[in-house]
Amino acid sequence: MAKPQPINYEDASPEVRAVFDDIKTSRNVPDVNNIWKYLARDPVTLRRTWSSVKEVMAPGALDPLVKELVYLAVSVTNNCGYCVASHTAGATKAGMTEAMFGELMAVVGMANETNRLVTGYRVPTDAAFE
Amino acid sequence: MAKPQPINYEDASPEVRAVFDDIKTSRNVPDVNNIWKYLARDPVTLRRTWSSVKEVMAPGALDPLVKELVYLAVSVTNNCGYCVASHTAGATKAGMTEAMFGELMAVVGMANETNRLVTGYRVPTDAAFE
Amino acid sequence: MAKPQPINYEDASPEVRAVFDDIKTSRNVPDVNNIWKYLARDPVTLRRTWSSVKEVMAPGALDPLVKELVYLAVSVTNNCGYCVASHTAGATKAGMTEAMFGELMAVVGMANETNRLVTGYRVPTDAAFE
Amino acid sequence: MAKPQPINYEDASPEVRAVFDDIKTSRNVPDVNNIWKYLARDPVTLRRTWSSVKEVMAPGALDPLVKELVYLAVSVTNNCGYCVASHTAGATKAGMTEAMFGELMAVVGMANETNRLVTGYRVPTDAAFE
Amino acid sequence: MAKPQPINYEDASPEVRAVFDDIKTSRNVPDVNNIWKYLARDPVTLRRTWSSVKEVMAPGALDPLVKELVYLAVSVTNNCGYCVASHTAGATKAGMTEAMFGELMAVVGMANETNRLVTGYRVPTDAAFE
Amino acid sequence: MAKPQPINYEDASPEVRAVFDDIKTSRNVPDVNNIWKYLARDPVTLRRTWSSVKEVMAPGALDPLVKELVYLAVSVTNNCGYCVASHTAGATKAGMTEAMFGELMAVVGMANETNRLVTGYRVPTDAAFE
Numbered sequence: 001m002a003k004p005q006p007i008n009y010e011d012a013s014p015e016v017r018a019v020f021d022d023i024k025t026s027r028n029v030p031d032v033n034n035i036w037k038y039l040a041r042d043p044v045t046l047r048r049t050w051s052s053v054k055e056v057m058a059p060g061a062l063d064p065l066v067k068e069l070v071y072l073a074v075s076v077t078n079n080c081g082y083c084v085a086s087h088t089a090g091a092t093k094a095g096m097t098e099a100m101f102g103e104l105m106a107v108v109g110m111a112n113e114t115n116r117l118v119t120g121y122r123v124p125t126d127a128a129f130e
Numbered sequence: 131m132a133k134p135q136p137i138n139y140e141d142a143s144p145e146v147r148a149v150f151d152d153i154k155t156s157r158n159v160p161d162v163n164n165i166w167k168y169l170a171r172d173p174v175t176l177r178r179t180w181s182s183v184k185e186v187m188a189p190g191a192l193d194p195l196v197k198e199l200v201y202l203a204v205s206v207t208n209n210c211g212y213c214v215a216s217h218t219a220g221a222t223k224a225g226m227t228e229a230m231f232g233e234l235m236a237v238v239g240m241a242n243e244t245n246r247l248v249t250g251y252r253v254p255t256d257a258a259f260e
Numbered sequence: 261m262a263k264p265q266p267i268n269y270e271d272a273s274p275e276v277r278a279v280f281d282d283i284k285t286s287r288n289v290p291d292v293n294n295i296w297k298y299l300a301r302d303p304v305t306l307r308r309t310w311s312s313v314k315e316v317m318a319p320g321a322l323d324p325l326v327k328e329l330v331y332l333a334v335s336v337t338n339n340c341g342y343c344v345a346s347h348t349a350g351a352t353k354a355g356m357t358e359a360m361f362g363e364l365m366a367v368v369g370m371a372n373e374t375n376r377l378v379t380g381y382r383v384p385t386d387a388a389f390e
Numbered sequence: 391m392a393k394p395q396p397i398n399y400e401d402a403s404p405e406v407r408a409v410f411d412d413i414k415t416s417r418n419v420p421d422v423n424n425i426w427k428y429l430a431r432d433p434v435t436l437r438r439t440w441s442s443v444k445e446v447m448a449p450g451a452l453d454p455l456v457k458e459l460v461y462l463a464v465s466v467t468n469n470c471g472y473c474v475a476s477h478t479a480g481a482t483k484a485g486m487t488e489a490m491f492g493e494l495m496a497v498v499g500m501a502n503e504t505n506r507l508v509t510g511y512r513v514p515t516d517a518a519f520e
Numbered sequence: 521m522a523k524p525q526p527i528n529y530e531d532a533s534p535e536v537r538a539v540f541d542d543i544k545t546s547r548n549v550p551d552v553n554n555i556w557k558y559l560a561r562d563p564v565t566l567r568r569t570w571s572s573v574k575e576v577m578a579p580g581a582l583d584p585l586v587k588e589l590v591y592l593a594v595s596v597t598n599n600c601g602y603c604v605a606s607h608t609a610g611a612t613k614a615g616m617t618e619a620m621f622g623e624l625m626a627v628v629g630m631a632n633e634t635n636r637l638v639t640g641y642r643v644p645t646d647a648a649f650e
Numbered sequence: 651m652a653k654p655q656p657i658n659y660e661d662a663s664p665e666v667r668a669v670f671d672d673i674k675t676s677r678n679v680p681d682v683n684n685i686w687k688y689l690a691r692d693p694v695t696l697r698r699t700w701s702s703v704k705e706v707m708a709p710g711a712l713d714p715l716v717k718e719l720v721y722l723a724v725s726v727t728n729n730c731g732y733c734v735a736s737h738t739a740g741a742t743k744a745g746m747t748e749a750m751f752g753e754l755m756a757v758v759g760m761a762n763e764t765n766r767l768v769t770g771y772r773v774p775t776d777a778a779f780e
Contacts, residue, residue: 042362061229074241099191102562111204172752232432302622321489334501345519359451371464389475492692581749594761619711631724649735
């Protein structure tokens with residue numbers, strides 16, 4: 001297997017095009033992002049992943065902006081460059097301002113710091129949390 | 131050095147008590163959580179960490195509930211048991227319902243999944259994100 | 261210390277050349293991959309790492325393809341770009357097809373997702389697993 | 391929200407019971423593992439996660455044992471205790487012997503080691519991998 | 521919000537300049553590294569982060585070289601490319617030789633390996649460590 | 651395969667005993683830690699891991715205390731409970747005081763924080779670091 005290559009709309013099979021069409025309609029965009037073009041190598045994973053993302057990111061008890069902020073926070077913690085770029089864009093589209101971004105990064109940084117302090121000091125869970 | 135041991139209020143130095151007092155006042159709680167009792171082993175780290183957490187978690191462009199949700203999302207991603215327990219409690223205090231928790235976990239799970247798909251497929255960043 | 265630089269065969273010491281020669285013979289390749297050229301900066305680590313990799317990746321209860329798939333799964337989880345590229349190549353050489361790659365990524369993604377759901381929900385270990 | 395609590399079959403809603411029944415039938419087990427009892431707090435996530443796991447772990451280009459070994463490798467890398475326990479059981483059911491487990495752990499350990507060496511030495515990707 | 525952009529000294533506000541000046545004086549450098557130019561987007565985070573780094577990295581029970589080695593070890597484990605580059609430079613300035621770097625990477629690699637072996641084998645903590 | 655079980659000296663094969671004896675002699679301890687008793691399930695991994703750890707942790711350009719501090723820093727970052735406990739003990743034996751431990755945790759926490767800030771702000775590597 002060589003390095004994975006993207007599949008563009010014009011070269012896609014009908015089942016892949018159907019997913020691409022649903023992404024474009026749902027998000028009101030002229031083309032899908034690179035992640036979908038690469039997942040198209042495996043139509044089963046493409047369909048399942050899009051279907052899951054669509055369900056998970058829909059408005060619910062949490063609004064779409066909060067969900068995008070959380071997605072970005074996880075992507076930063078996992079050090080995933082593509083994901084940081086795409087979810088910064090996604091969160092911005094959902095309403096994230098630069099001030100929100102700054103506070104988000106501050107919280108993400110602090111959480112990563114205190115998570116390790118807790119581990120290093122071997123802090124036992126408070127009875128009140130059980 | 132033996133296993134780290136907590137320092138309770140009654141055994142704390144004046145500088146540690148001052149931090150504990152500020153935590154109790156700021157959060158309107160009768161006692162501080164275990165993390166602070168363990169960090170009290172190192173008063174410099176205790177003071178700096180509390181001061182930073184207080185600043186970072188204050189209301190701003192993001193409200194306190196969103197910040198707690200993000201803190202919990204990072205703690206789950208880092209697999210920190212104590213942090214998950216304490217920030218589930220913190221988020222609940224800030225207004226998280228069980229429905230919000232369910233959606234939050236769904237987003238965190240999905241982000242961790244797609245972060246790896248992106249890495250495995252070596253997806254390049256879309257020009258639009260740069 | 262400046263940025264680490266690789267050592268090529270023609271500039272290598274006899275002890276480094278001996279490791280390079282063994283890699284080339286064992287893998288039947290005309291040159292070693294970049295990782296070995298960089299580890300050559302520290303001949304002790306070069307020798308130990310190659311010796312360990314050679315032992316660990318040899319056929320045994322698990323065949324070489326399975327071992328390469330696992331290596332790739334770990335590299336994706338750790339978000340190591342070089343490692344993903346080199347072990348995609350390694351797995352392909354050992355027989356990985358694109359269909360296998362697709363399923364592998366699907367499993368890696370799912371495992372990363374459910375790992376976090378378990379942590380977030382604080383699921384206790386079933387008695388049957390102990 | 392208090393600490394998440396499991397939902398047992400006898401207390402489950404019809405939609406949750408339908409998922410539990412499918413898990414029990416598909417895996418030929420008398421009861422579901424704890425993860426499903428906790429995810430039952432959020433029936434949407436329960437249904438989506440089970441549906442995805444069922445699809446991803448089905449026999450395909452990779453056989454079920456290989457998929458379980460990969461799941462375990464990821465769980466070890468993420469340091470998820472519950473996941474290690476449950477997927478050691480799952481892999482064993484799929485045919486993993488103790489010899490296979492030993493070799494699997496050796497590969498996982500080695501991959502985690504070399505992933506970091508590559509990062510520390512800043513090894514550039516070989517042209518042949520692109 | 522577009523992709524974050526750095527703020528250079530000549531375009532910086534007085535409060536940002538004050539932090540930049542302190543960094544340049546404390547480290548005796550003509551300009552600050554990129555991280556500070558990006559954090560300058562959020563002056564509150566810039567000030568708090570620099571203040572914390574300055575306090576944490578000052579000579580104390582551990583000398584500055586040891587602290588830089590630890591910072592580099594964490595950065596490698598987290599697979600942060602920028603951080604590896606900047607802390608390799610920082611450690612070198614504090615006295616790290618190439619021989620030290622080689623041994624540091626060897627320890628980091630080994631720790632990452634045995635951390636996973638312990639998790640995979642589910643090793644319980646020795647009574648003597650409690 | 652059931653849950654991994656330790657092998658004690660009295661039940662060990664000659665090849666496992668030989669490794670246990672070398673650990674006891676090298677470290678001047680009456681018994682080996684749990685990690686070795688579990689790795690004894692796979693004598694090849696036991697031998698290789700001990701041999702590697704012995705080589706890596708020997709005095710060299712870095713003294714044993716620094717190496718233990720680094721090992722502990724990595725273990726905290728990886729959130730490995732057993733490893734934190736065992737390497738806190740190991741570092742203490744090598745001379746770590748509580749003041750050193752406090753500073754070490756402060757550096758580990760700060761590095762984990764700034765690693766994420768760098769990722770979130772997408773900070774490019776300074777030309778001076780290349």
